[in-house]
Amino acid sequence: MLAGQRVEVETPHPRAAAKGIVERLDGRTLESVEAVGKNLLLRFEGGLVLRSHLRMTGRWRVGKKGAARTGRPWLVLRGAEHEAVLWNGPVLELHRGGGRLRRLGPDILAQPPDLDAMLERLRHADQARHVGDAMLDQQLVSGIGNMWKAETLWDARLSPWRPLAEVTDEELRAVLQSAHRLMSGSVGGARPLRRIYRRAGRACPRCGTPIRSHPQGDDARIAYWCATCQAGGGDVAAPA
């Protein structure tokens, strides 16, 4: 509805405002809108691409320009007559050029998820990478965020610090299946039950060992794990 128009851009939500999107997109022409799995790719003039992934909670609403609303949406794109409003957009990334985006990994929320294709990508990645780091790489598998990484690995009893080389295909499949099951189960439902995410120092619900946390990967996102029931050999690589 807004494609082809020059749009005004606002990011009322503070977490979205911190991304510098308004500064780079406001006043540009929105050239096209493309859905790839649960990703929405908004291409703007000048080769800028905004990727939004709705996960479980995100919603786009298109309506008349200037309609009343309460709350702070992540993003508002306003054209001549209509506006598109993104609520609860946990993933909102601005990219230059579409090359990297065309290589997005298979979507974990697809029905059914393409586990073979995910496995193939994970096996073509650097096998020295930790499984917890690889799970967040959107070029390998798209759609898994930091919370679901922690909850999924705990569910599958696998340490985030195990190198891919030391994780069998069966284990990887089990992790991906677990991610799909847990994430699909929470779609449209109540707030997901968090077992270990942001619970560092508290007792593991399965074995009582205090949950540990430490930054992981290039983006230094915090990993949470239980060193007792998620050990599985690779835990020697985990920081003390």
Ligand SMILES: [Zn+2]
């Ligand atoms: Zn435990």
